[in-house]
Amino acid sequence: MTSLLEGARKLVTRGTDVGSRLEGLDAAAAAARGRVDDTVVDEAVAVVERASGRLKLSADHTVVALAGATGSGKSSTFNALNGLDLAAVGVRRPTTSWATACVWGTEGADELLDWLGIPERHRVVRDSMLDVGRQDRDLEGVVLLDLPDHDSTEVSHHLEVDRLVDLADLLVWVLDPQKYADAALHDRYLKPLAGHREVMLVVLNHLDTVPEAQREGMLSDVRRLLEADGLAGVPVLGVSARHGTGMEQLRAEIVSRVQAKKSTRTRIAADVRAAAERLDEATGRTKVDNLAAERVRALEDAFAEAAGVPTVVAAVEQSTRLRANRATGWPVTAWLSRLKPDPLKRLHLDLGKDGRQLTGQARTSVPEATQVQRARVDTEVRALADDASEGMARPWANAVRSASTSRLEELGDRLDAALGATDLRVARIPVWAGGVRVLQWLLILSALAGGVWLGVLAVMGYLQLPAPATPDWRGIPLPTLLLLGGVAVGVLLALVCRLLVGLTARRRARSADRRLRAAIATVSEELVVVPVQDELAAYGAVRSGLDRALR
Secondary structure, eight states: OOHHHHHHHHHHHTTSHHHHHHHHHHHHHHHHBTTBOHHHHHHHHHHHHHHHHHHTSOSSOEEEEEEEOTTSOHHHHHHHHHTSOOSOOGGGOOOOSSOEEEESOOTTHHHHHHHHTOOGGGEEEGGGTSOOOHHHHHTTTEEEEEOOOTTOSOHHHHHHHHHHHHHOSEEEEEEOTTTTTOHHHIIIIIGGGGGGGGGEEEEEOOGGGSOHHHHHHHHHHHHHHHHHTTOTTOOEEEOBTTTTBTHHHHHHHHHHHHHHTOHHHHHHHHHHHHHHHHHHHHHOOOOOOOOOHHHHHHHHHHHHHHHTHHHHHHHHHHHHHHHHHHHHSOHHHHGGGGGSOOHHHHTTOOOHHHHHHHHHHSOOOOOOOOHHHHHHHHHHHHHHHHHHTTTOOHHHHHHHHHHHHTTGGGHHHHHHHHHHHSOOOOSSOOHHHHHHHHHHHHHHHHHHHHHHHHHHHHHHHHTTOOOOOOOEETTEEHHHHHHHHHHHHHHHHHHHHHHHHHHHHHHHHHHHHHHHHHHHHHHHIIIIIHHHHHHHHHHHHHHHHHHHHHO
C-alpha cells in the first residue's frame, strides 16, 4: 500500500472504533506475513484495503445487494422495490456479468458506484425518472444492486457475485421455494458469512406458489437451515414480488437499516472480525514471555563446550603455570621449562598483539566439536525453540524453529573467531613475578660471589699464601653463608612461588572462562536468541493487533 493510501486510510479511520480495529488487523497482517499461510494474510490485507476504500466514500449511502439463484425472482424483487421495470425478468434476463444499480440520492453516489465497479450504462438514478414520493424519500441513500445469478454457468457471473457480496453493506438473499436448500448456496455463501448475520436478510420469494397451509412450515425450515449455517436470528421474510405480497415488510426492513446508518460500519466490523478470527486461528493464543534465562544459559553452555572452552581454559591454566614458573623458578633449573611447549601457542591463542593478528587471519587449533557436543547443541537449540513456541499454532511454531536454526551453519566459524578474538590476558607474567625474578638473580649472584670467594681462599691456602681475615656471622664464614644461603633461599623461594603460581593460574583460568563464555554468549545471542526473539516480537505484534481487531 502506498504512503498516500496509507495516509488516507488513517485519516478516515482515526479516532473511530472501526478505525482502531482496522489498524489492529493491518498491524497483525503485516507482522504475520511470511509466518502464516499467505492466503489468510492476503485476506486480512484485502479486508483492510476494501474497508478503508469504503470508509473514504459516501457515508450517506447504503449498498443493498440482492443475490439469488436463477429463477429465484431476484430481478422481480428488484423491480418491485424500485417501482420500475429496470431488470429483465425470466427468459428476458440478459446474460450479462454486470450488476444493475438503482440509486436514491445522487450526491456522492457516483464515486461509490465507481468503487463498486458498476458501469454507467447499468446505473439508474431513481429520482431522475419519477417525482420523489413518500416511499422514495424513505429509501433516500439506498444503492440497490441486482446481482447476476450465483448459480449461473458463466464463470464471469460467479466472479461478479463474489466481488459484490464482499462490497455490499447489506445482503438480501432471495430464495426460491424449490431450491432454498441448495447446498451450493449454503456452502459457498451462507456458511462462510456466518459472522455477518447483522447485515443480512433472507427472502423466500414466490410464496404465492406455496399452499398457504405449508408457508409457515417452509419459512421455519429456512430458519432451521440458516441456524445450521451459523446464521440464527437472521430475519426471514416470505414475499411474492410478482403479486406484491410481503414487499412492504421487506421495504420497511431495508428502510430501518438504511435510516439507522449502521450497516456500512457493521459490515466492515463483521469483515474485520471474520478475517481476524481466521488469522487468530492460524496464530494460536499464548502469552509471549521472554526466553527463560536457564534455557539461554543451557544453550550457551552447549555452545561453549562445542567451541572447546574447557580445553582453552585448561590451556590457560597450564600456560600460566609454565610462564610464571619459568619467571619465578630457580634460574639454574628454570631454563629447562623452555623445552616444554606452551599449550596456548599450540592452540594459536593469546600470543600477544602479534598472536591476535595471526589468529585473525587463520583458524585456531582448538579441536573440532565432537558428535556428542554437536548433538547437545542441536538438542539445546530445539529445546529453546520448543519452549519459546509453546502454545503457538503450528505455522508460528515452525517459524520459531526455523529462525532458531537459520544461522547455525555459521556456528563453527563464529565460535572459532570468538575464541581467537578473546583477550585471555595471560601474555604478561604477574607483577609480583618480576620482583621474584630480580630476587632470584640476586640470590644467584650472592651464591656465585660466595663460591668465588671460597675458591680464592682455597687457592691461597693451597699456595700457602697469607689469607686475609674472613668475616663471619655467628661462626659461619661469610663466603660460605653467601654460597649456601643463596642456593638454599633460591630453592625455597622457588617452592613458595609454585604455590603462588598455582593460585594465579587458577584465578586466570576462571577469568578466561568468564571472558570466553561472554564471547560465546554473544555468538549464541546473535545466531539463535535474537532470531527467536524477533519471531516472538512479531508474534506479540500479531496478538496485540488481533486483540484490537477482535475487541
